[in-house]
Amino acid sequence: MGRVPPRRPPPSPPRARQARFRSRGRGRATHRSIRRPESRSSPDHPFRRRIRGLRRPQRRPEPAPAPADHPSSPANSVTRPFHRPRSTRSERPHRHGDDPRRTMTEQTSAMAATSSDRVRRLREGLVWAAGRPGAAPDLHEAELPPFLEALDAHRLDGRFLRRCAAEPDAFPAEFTAAVAERFAGVQAGVRSQSEVAASVSARLSRDTGHPPIVLKGSTLWQITGDPYTMRRSGDIDFVGADPEATVEAVTAEDYRRHGPVDILDEYAELRSEAGRIIEVHSYYEIPRLPAERDRRRYSPAANPGGWRQELRLSGHRWEYAHLDRHRARTADPPALVLRPEAAIFVNAAHMFGDYVRTPFVWPKGTIKLDEVATVCDLADHSAFDRGLFLRLLHELDGHDVIAFVRALALDLLGRDPLPGLPDTGSDWRLRERAFPVDLWWDGVDGYLVDLGWHPEQLLIRDEQVSAETVLYGLHVNALDATAPDRELRFSALDGSAAAVEHAVFRTEKGAAFSVAGTVVRHPWGLSIEVALPPAPTGCMSAISLNFGDYRYEGFYTPEDDDYRWDDYSLFNPDANGADSGAFRRAGRDTFSFTLPWDALGVSKDAAAAALPLLLGVRHQRLRWGPMRAGAVIPLRISV
Numbered sequence: 126m127g128r129v130p131p132r133r134p135p136p137s138p139p140r141a142r143q144a145r146f147r148s149r150g151r152g153r154a155t156h157r158s159i160r161r162p163e164s165r166s167s168p169d170h171p172f173r174r175r176i177r178g179l180r181r182p183q184r185r186p187e188p189a190p191a192p193a194d195h196p197s198s199p200a201n202s203v204t205r206p207f208h209r210p211r212s213t214r215s216e217r218p219h220r221h222g223d224d225p226r227r228t229m230t231e232q233t234s235a236m237a238a239t240s241s242d243r244v245r246r247l248r249e250g251l252v253w254a255a256g257r258p259g260a261a262p263d264l265h266e267a268e269l270p271p272f273l274e275a276l277d278a279h280r281l282d283g284r285f286l287r288r289c290a291a292e293p294d295a296f297p298a299e300f301t302a303a304v305a306e307r308f309a310g311v312q313a314g315v316r317s318q319s320e321v322a323a324s325v326s327a328r329l330s331r332d333t334g335h336p337p338i339v340l341k342g343s344t345l346w347q348i349t350g351d352p353y354t355m356r357r358s359g360d361i362d363f364v365g366a367d368p369e370a371t372v373e374a375v376t377a378e379d380y381r382r383h384g385p386v387d388i389l390d391e392y393a394e395l396r397s398e399a400g401r402i403i404e405v406h407s408y409y410e411i412p413r414l415p416a417e418r419d420r421r422r423y424s425p426a427a428n429p430g431g432w433r434q435e436l437r438l439s440g441h442r443w444e445y446a447h448l449d450r451h452r453a454r455t456a457d458p459p460a461l462v463l464r465p466e467a468a469i470f471v472n473a474a475h476m477f478g479d480y481v482r483t484p485f486v487w488p489k490g491t492i493k494l495d496e497v498a499t500v501c502d503l504a505d506h507s508a509f510d511r512g513l514f515l516r517l518l519h520e521l522d523g524h525d526v527i528a529f530v531r532a533l534a535l536d537l538l539g540r541d542p543l544p545g546l547p548d549t550g551s552d553w554r555l556r557e558r559a560f561p562v563d564l565w566w567d568g569v570d571g572y573l574v575d576l577g578w579h580p581e582q583l584l585i586r587d588e589q590v591s592a593e594t595v596l597y598g599l600h601v602n603a604l605d606a607t608a609p610d611r612e613l614r615f616s617a618l619d620g621s622a623a624a625v626e627h628a629v630f631r632t633e634k635g636a637a638f639s640v641a642g643t644v645v646r647h648p649w650g651l652s653i654e655v656a657l658p659p660a661p662t663g664c665m666s667a668i669s670l671n672f673g674d675y676r677y678e679g680f681y682t683p684e685d686d687d688y689r690w691d692d693y694s695l696f697n698p699d700a701n702g703a704d705s706g707a708f709r710r711a712g713r714d715t716f717s718f719t720l721p722w723d724a725l726g727v728s729k730d731a732a733a734a735a736l737p738l739l740l741g742v743r744h745q746r747l748r749w750g751p752m753r754a755g756a757v758i759p760l761r762i763s764v
Contacts, residue, residue, distance in 0.1 A: 241587060247272055248584050253295075254285035255498040257538045261288075261295035269300050275585060278490035282308040283353040284498060308355075315343050315355045318401070321378055322361055322461055328374040335366035336461065337374075338448050340409060340471050344462040345499050348453055348506065356495050360402035366445045368392035368407045375403050389569075389749055390442075409448070411441040411474045412481065414525045414561070415573070418553060423561045423575035425599045431618065432629045434572045438481070438563065441521050443470075451517075454508070465503040466514040469543075472496050472503075473526040480529070480583065484562045484576060484739065485592040485673040487695060492583040497533050504542040515547070524551035529560055536580045564629060564757040565741045566671055567678070569749065572629045572757055574599070592673025593737040599759040600627035601737075606646045606762050616641040617758050630756035638754035640742055641713075646764050650702075650721035656713040657742050659683065664753055666707070666714040669741035675726050679716055681707035682747070697723065727764065736762040 249262035250272050264272055276285055282304050289301050326336040340362040345354040365371030372382070372393050380395035380403055387393070392407045415436045421427040422436055451467035453460035463471065476496050483491050503509065518524060527543065528551040534542050536558075546552075554560060558578035565571035576598045582590060602625035606613050617628045619639035632638050642655040653670070660666040665682040679690035688707040692698045703724035706717045727734050743755025 241589070243268060244585055244587055247275055248581055251275055251279055251281065251494055251584055252537055252539075254281045254288055255279070255494045255538060256284065256288070256501070261292060264296075269297075273300070273303060275489055276304060277307065277357065279493050279584070280356040280358075280495035281498075282311055282357070283355050284495065287353040311357045312352060312355050314357065315346065318358065318361050319343055319347075321401075321403075322363075324378055325363070325371070325374045326461055328377060329365065329371060332374070333367060333370050335445075335449075337363040337365045337371055338445065338452065338463065339363060339461040340406070340463075341475060341496075344468045344471075345502055347460065347462045348465060348468075348508070349502070354499075354502070360404055362404050362406060364406045364409060364445050364448055366449070368405050371405045375405065408445070409443040409471065409474070410478075411443055411470060411521045411523050411526060412477055413439045413441065413522055414551075414554070415439075416550065420557070420559060420575060423559075423573055425574060425576075428629075429600050430626060432627075434574070434629050434631055436573045437570055437631075438573065441523070443521060447520075464513075465506045465509045466517055469500050469503050469514070469530075470517060470521055470523050470526065472500050473523070473530040476533070477526045477529045480560065481563050482566045484564055484566060484574070485595055485671065485737075486579075486582045486586050486590075488674070489585045491586075492533065492580075494537065494584060497530065497537060500530050501534055501538065501540065501542040514543075518546075518549065524549045525554065528552065528555040531555055532558055532560070532578075533580055533583075537584070564739055565669055565743075565755075566676070566739075567669075570745075570752045572631070574629065591737070592671075593735060593761065595673075596737040596739070596759055596761065601759045601761045602627050604644060604760055604762045606644050606651070606764050609646050609648065611645065613644045613646075614642070615644070615758075615760075618756060625758060625760070628756050628758045630754075631752065632754040636744070636754040638744070638756065640740075640756055640758065642740070644762060650719070650723075650725065650727075651736075651762075651764065653718045653720065654715060655740065655742060656710070656715040657744075659709065659712060659714055660744050661753065664744045664746050666716075667741075667743050667745050667755075668716045669739070669757075670718060670720075671739040671741070672725055672736060675701075675724060677703060677705065677718065677720075679705055679707060680745075681714055681716065683709055683714060692724075694724070696726070734764050736764055738762055 243265075246262050246264055246268060250264060253259060253261055254276060276282055285304055286301070286308060289295055322337075322339050330336045342358045342361060343355065346352070363371055363375070368387075369392075372395065375395050376382075378397075380397050380401075383394045383396045383402075387407070390406050390408050390410050391404055393405045395403045395405070417423075417436055425432075428434075448463065448467065451464050453462050453464050462468065476492055479492055518527065527546070531541055531543055532555055534540055559575065560578060561573040561575040563571035564574050576595065602615070604613055604615060616624045617640040618624070618630055619641065628640075630638065638658060640655065640657055642653065645652045655668060657666060660681070660683055662684070665680050667681070668679045670677045674696060675694040677690065677692055677694075679688060681688045688705075690705045690707075692701070692703055694701065694703075701724040702719075702721040704719045708715055708717075722728070725736060727736070738760040740758045740760055741755065744753040745751070745755075746753060
């Protein structure tokens with residue numbers, strides 16, 4: 126497909142100054158091979174920052190070297206192959222990978238024909254490691270390396286080793302040793318993080334009398350003392366009585382501020398020279414779905430054409446003063462973590478945030494299975510107080526997130542961690558598995574759409590499932606961009622004859638909104654330009670390009686002539702040649718993207734491809750306030 130052009134912003138239009146770039150350097154963009162999901166560019170890597178559920182995404186930090194005690198460090202890497210001793214017929218039946226009577230061609234063909242069986246076996250291994258009753262799965266030798274990666278993605282190393290201690294013949298000894306070697310690094314990292322947290326807590330207790338609270342992470346280990354419950358975590362999450370005082374205490378531990386400050390619940394992010402991350406929160410959000418029970422209101426099938434979707438997420442702000450009343454009971458010094466009842470809500474809200482913002486599921490680990498198992502363990506703990514839990518359920522209005530985690534536990538682990546709860550209005554969601562997702566994918570005032578319930582895809586995505594297949598759950602607009610260097614125009618919500626047929630939108634009363642765009646196919650990739658009405662005073666214009674595993678988002682504030690954009694791609698982010706600009710032209714706010722094939726997940730040798738795209742645009746009040754108007758347009762671009 127030719128060479129990628131020099132990496133530069135699109136040319137400025139006449140009499141319109143290009144907004145200054147905040148997120149990208151200069152230089153040339155070159156083709157790079159697309160990395161596998163298990164590479165260090167994967168979202169599973171501890172320093173590949175993920176967008177938090179129900180939070181304005183932060184700018185992606187620059188890659189940092191892993192600490193020496195981290196499992197991703199070369200000192201703790203496991204590279205040797207795994208060899209399961211060949212079984213005899215008396216022990217177990219032959220499989221495709223170890224039957225000596227099969228030729229290599231026959232074995233390869235058989236494995237290709239059963240790729241869905243491979244994914245099924247990997248999922249069975251994950252739920253077994255997480256504690257689901259039943260026999261260990263019989264994995265092929267070739268499936269052990271991806272299973273090792275999947276265990277890490279789901280933070281299940283400790284649980285796997287505990288299960289293997291009870292069933293020592295479940296997996297080859299060499300494989301178990303590899304997991305144990307990696308888990309030793311995880312344990313060292315958790316203890317190191319705990320030392321930092323204790324030091325920050327001691328400083329704040331001395332200076333302010335209000336020690337911070339640590340969310341998620343090592344909570345279960347701190348409560349139970351069970352080393353098998355330690356889990357890899359890329360950061361420490363603090364909620365402090367005084368966020369700025371908490372930041373000062375963290376900086377005393379040789380951490381430095383990184384990125385924007387005070388965006389929704391995330392007050393600040395700090396990083397150490399070793400690459401460790403601490404996030405300081407001013408509160409914690411417990412999300413809520415609308416009370417609407419008519420599932421047609423969420424259904425794409427029932428809403429073709431221009432779909433005005435007024436249903437949106439809301440939430441309860443769980444602030445320090447309330448959280449502080451639910452610390453785990455310990456002697457001096459005060460515990461840093463929450464009691465089991467409160468910790469369940471934190472974990473459930475975090476999982477729901479990961480789910481609702483992911484209309485296109487990740488290759489693996491959209492939901493971390495360890496978090497589901499942790500909720501079960503917290504509910505089983507001897508200190509769990511059912512009466513206190515029910516009071517919190519009412520105070521936090523946490524019915525939706527609890528219904529969600531119960532559905533996950535039932536369908537994935539075969540058990541209900543919280544049986545017999547009174548029906549408080551959300552049990553119908555549990556019975557019908559009615560959990561919509563947000564088409565914008567950031568979980569902030571988006572568009573709730575029911576794409577069906579497929580919990581197994583949250584563990585490991587089927588090999589044949591792509592963003593395009595998910596997109597067919599919506600009404601899709603087809604664009605043919607196969608002709609090179611031809612400008613393909615589209616529009617929406619403007620009443621023109623060229624307008625695309627299907628869009629999901631919302632506008633405040635009296636707010637006018639329309640979208641116009643162009644797509645041009647070049648030998649090196651695509652250029653996309655999208656224009657919308659000028660952002661009113663006190664608002665910014667925003668855009669989201671969601672191609673599935675490759676995602677981009679930009680925010681343009683005309684009042685300050687300021688533009689920041691972020692690459693949230695799962696593979697090779699910030700290094701795939703993508704570039705973007707924003708400017709005011711002909712009275713409209715215009716975004717321009719230059720996307721080489723590497724930035725779209727398209728092989729440069731591919732003759733043709735169909736790119737799924739959820740194109741989102743909106744006007745949003747400054748400081749990440751509510752949406753004033755916006756739309757999401759499902760597109761299928763033939764290239």
